[in-house]
Amino acid sequence: xxxxxxxxxxxxxxxxxxxxxxxxxxxxxxxxxxxxxxxxxxxxxxxxxxxxxxxxxxxxxxxxxxxxxxxxxxxxxxxxxxxxxxxxxxxxxxxxxxxxxxxxxxxxxxxxxxxxxxxxxxxxxxxxxxxxxxxxxxxxxxxxxxxxxxxxxxxxxxxxxxxxxxxxxxxxxxxxxxxxxxxxxxxxxxxxxxxxxxxxxxxxxxxxxxxxxxxxxxxxxxxxxxxxxxxxxxxxxxxxxxxxxxxxxxxxxxxxxxxxxxxxxxxxxxxxxxxxxxxxxxxxxxxxxxx
Numbered sequence: 612x613x614x615x616x617x618x619x620x621x622x623x624x625x626x627x628x629x630x631x632x633x634x635x636x637x638x639x640x641x642x643x644x645x646x647x648x649x650x651x652x653x654x655x656x657x658x659x660x661x662x663x664x665x666x667x668x669x670x671x672x673x674x675x676x677x678x679x680x681x682x683x684x685x686x687x688x689x690x691x692x693x694x695x696x697x698x699x700x701x702x703x704x705x706x707x708x709x710x711x712x713x714x715x716x717x718x719x720x721x722x723x724x725x726x727x728x729x730x731x732x733x734x735x736x737x738x739x740x741x742x743x744x745x746x747x748x749x750x751x752x753x754x755x756x757x758x759x760x761x762x763x764x765x766x767x768x769x770x771x772x773x774x775x776x777x778x779x780x781x782x783x784x785x786x787x788x789x790x791x792x793x794x795x796x797x798x799x800x801x802x803x804x805x806x807x808x809x810x811x812x813x814x815x816x817x818x819x820x821x822x823x824x825x826x827x828x829x830x831x832x833x834x835x836x837x838x839x840x841x842x843x844x845x846x847x848x849x850x851x852x853x854x855x856x857x858x859x860x861x862x863x864x865x866x867x868x869x870x871x872x873x874x875x876x877x878x879x880x881x882x883x884x885x886x887x888x889x890x891x892x893x894x895x896x897x898x899x900x901x902x
Contacts, residue, residue, distance in 0.1 A: 644730065654891060684701045697724050
C-alpha cells in the first residue's frame with residue numbers, strides 16, 4: 612500500500628495549492644513595483660523543463676530504486692499586467708512505473724494556464740486553469756510555476772552590515788504552492804539559493820508540509836492528516852537580463868513511520884527549468900479560455 616501511495620504521488624508530480632475561488636479578486640497593486648524581472652508583453656519565452664522522481668529505501672541497494680522522469684518544453688506568453696500564460700508541448704514521460712505516458716502527455720499539453728509574476732519575482736497565489744483541467748494536471752503545472760518565484764538582491768542584507776562585500780541573505784515569509792512558508796534566501800555567486808522551512812508553512816488546508824502531495828487534495832482521510840514526512844527543500848535560481856534563466860530544485864521527503872533517522876522510505880524530487888530563447892508573438896493556445 613505504501614509503495615502504491617508513493618508511486619501514485621510521484622507519477623502525478625502533485626504539488627499542493629488550494630483550489631481557486633472564482634470569486635477571489637486580484638490585487639490591483641500586485642504588478643506596480645519592482646525591477647528584477649521584465650517579461651515583455653507580446654513576447655514568448657521558451658524553457659525546457661525536467662522533473663525526476665526517485666523512490667527508494669535509501670539504506671538498501673540502489674537496485675530497489677524506482678524512477679519516473681517527465682520532460683517538456685515550456686512557453687510563457689507575456690500578457691498585460693504581469694500576466695503570463697503557460698503552455699506545454701513535447702511532453703515525455705519515462706521510467707520504471709507502469710503509466711500511460713501518452714495519455715499523461717496529452718493531458719498536460721491540452722490546456723494553457725494563466726498566472727501573474729510581478730517585477731519583484733513574486734507569484735500571485737491566484738492561478739487560472741481551463742474549466743476541464745484535471746486535478747493532477749493542475750498540480751504538475753503548479754510545480755512548474757512555483758520554480759519561477761525569486762527574490763531581488765535589493766531585498767537581501769549583508770550578514771556583516773559594516774562589510775558590503777559580506778554574504779547577503781534574507782529570511783522572509785512568502786506564499787507559494789505550499790501555502791505561506793518561512794523561506795531563507797542566500798546569494799551563492801551568480802545564483803540565489805532558496806531554502807523552505809516546510810514544517811512552518813501555513814494556509815495549507817490539508818495540513819501538508821511537502822511539495823510531494825497527495826491527490827485528490829480535498830477531503831483526505833484522517834489517516835493522511837498531519838505531517839507524515841521529514842523534508843529538505845532547496846532551490847538555486849539564476850536571473851540575468853531581467854529573466855529567470857535557470858532553476859534547479861530538490862526535495863527529499865522521508866516517510867516518518869518506520870524511519871531510522873534520515874534512513875527509510877524516501878522520495879527525492881528534482882526539478883530543472885532552463886531558458887533557451889525569446890520569440891516574437893504569442894502561442895496560439897495562450898488565447899484559449901481559462902477561468
